[in-house]
Amino acid sequence: MRGRARWRAGLVAVLFWVALPAGAADMVNGQKVYAQHCRVCHGDRGVPVMPQAPAFSRGERLxxxxxxxxxxxxxxxxxxxxxxxxxxxxxxxxxxxxxxVLQ
Ligand code: HEC
Structure with a gap:
């Protein structure tokens, strides 16, 4: 059992190592960027302020x-x-x- 758990931990570590540099967007940073640059039109929580803007709260355009x-x-x-x-x-x-994640 111990051996298997260790093997699994190793596998998880390798997967992180492989996946992180390529994928793994930083959602917390994304939220900051959204508040600063997107919220004026797309609204808080993706409910649009501007009539033509898609509603991300309903998954529009996503x-x-x-x-x-x-x-x-x-x-x-x-x-x-x-x-x-x-x-x-x-x-x-x-x-x-x-x-x-606004939906
Ligand atoms: C000045 C207002 C405004 C700002 C600021 C703005 N948007 Fe938009 N956005 C719009 C409007 C209007 C549309 C619809 C455009 C169209 O297809 O006619 C749109 C469309 C989109 C779409 C759909 C694009 C597609 O291919 O269908 C995405 C995604 C999007 N905005 C993301 C963002 C993000 C992320 C930000 C901040 C970095 C942002 N918007 C800032 C007004 C804005």
């Missing part, structure tokens, strides 16, 4: 992969300004991970 959302946020879309140069891709991915 059925797209992260990289598609990243490119819309970078480039901007209609009434939404682009955030390229203002936010890094890392920060945008952090905020996307936060959008996904």
């Amino acid at each position: 059925m797209q992969p992260d990289l598609m959302l990243l490119s819309s946020i970078r480039a901007g879309r209609n009434a939404m300004p682009g955030f390229m140069g203002l936010l890094s891709d890392r920060e945008i991915l952090d905020v996307i991970s936060f959008l996904r």
